[in-house]
Amino acid sequence: MSNEAVKLPELSSDYSLTVEQISGYKRNGHTMLRQVVTPEEMSIYRPVIANLVKELNYHSKPIHERDTYGKAFIQIGNLWLKHEAARRYTLARRFAKIAAELMGVDGVRIYHDQALFKEPGGGHTPWHQDQIYWPLDTDNTITMWMPLVPILPEVGTMSFASGSQEAGYISKLVISDESHRTLQQYIDGKGFDIVNYGAMAAGDATFHAGWTLHSAPGNPTESMREVMTIIYYADGARTLEPDSNARRSDFATVFPDLKPGDIAANDITPLVYKKA
Template sequence: MTATTESRMSELDLPYEGLSSTATADFNRDGFVHLSGVLSPEVIAEYEPTITSEVIRLNSQHLPLAERDTYGKAFLQVTNLWQHNEKVKELVFSRRLAKIAAELLGVHAVRIYHDQALYKEPSGGITPWHADQYYWPLSSDRTLTVWLPLQETPLEMGPLAFARGSHNFSYGRDLPISDESEARLKQAVAEQNFEDVVEPFALGDASFHRGWSFHHAGPNRSTVPRRVMTVIYMDADIRLAEPTNEHQHGDRSWLPGTEVGQVADTPLNPVLYDGSHR
């Protein structure tokens, strides 16, 4: 291992200095935050080729874009890449990212729910309005997702966008991501006057959003894939809740062996940051 590679790995574990004194309050108010320079361009460049090669290797979507439904056109997705590649695991298990997650959630420790690569192909379609936590059989809303683009992401590539303050809005929480969620939530966001925050991402920027924050993305009108790595974090003390829909029954597979009422302390859900252990 070269000294340069070691320094890039160490950046993944060093604290991020960019959180403002009001970041947690802003996150609680808005349901998301867009942070600049979370990782250096050099670190992104170190890990992007490996993540991309793993997405190509593991991707199971082989239908042409024209033959897919709206969700299929939105992106290629591969989950828990960290289990397949040690280099990807270095990024996914970053203490820097996990510490930001814990601080924004206001919890002492976070564990991983799962990671997910989301690659929106050239000419890929919209990501419909939705809230992630519809899918998660978890006992509280102490959850968030980091959305880390692996390239500069201008508006034409379809960056993630958020309805400011929508995590406090209970309407639409029974909707899976679909054409219906796009239509109904788009209308609700407009009627409730939630600001639709759409911003480009510089290389190294990342957003963090709560599980119940409504969000969406435009199509990729560029000629290259929009490459994104995500990690879902949850309060380390969160418990498995009784599933309320078929998708939550399926998502229990990410918490193997956990029974309703138990903390999801499994080999697939290790604690990635614990502020009480310094």
């Protein structure tokens, strides 16, 4: 292992959850936790991840020439396969244990990580459900959303429709203007409470269920909104026959060696936490 890897913080210590945080997550489909990563730890991980995203940024058009999805963020997946620091971050036991305890499962695997960097002038992220993209036959999925830099109120963090996870699969619409309109109407009709946690420090994190409806505002500031996400699912879950283009694409990328109905486990979906 390189000297660089030896110097990286382990991110393996426990983060203690309260009974109220776990029950709140199960009820609402989301929660926010302060300082999951300390400022000292983030000072080491953030520059490496930010430089990696800058290096891998695929956008060639200015923001005003992109579609709604392209305006929303620079999106880079599976950073953990591209750099040792990103690997240490994504496979961190601390995060995975939180995910397992919130879902109430004994073990979790990584589905993938994603950097979601919203550029200055970047557009809003429309209402959507994450799990419409994942060919997983389980409701035990969760996304960690962690700012690498402070997010001020004028930049904006995510908004969640509390309790919407109970509805399960609402719509196959991928992130788009159409998903925003259609799901806003659905939210209004159901009367879900909308929760936004406001300003977040670097290293704070929200966790939300795969079916929880969520959105985020645009970025009107001159600063990049740097966020890392990690998606987890319960160990032992099986793959699902893809029923949409989005899920067919993900199946081919994430589970190229598996068939529908197989246990969802391979080298790129490693087990990152197992209860003793």
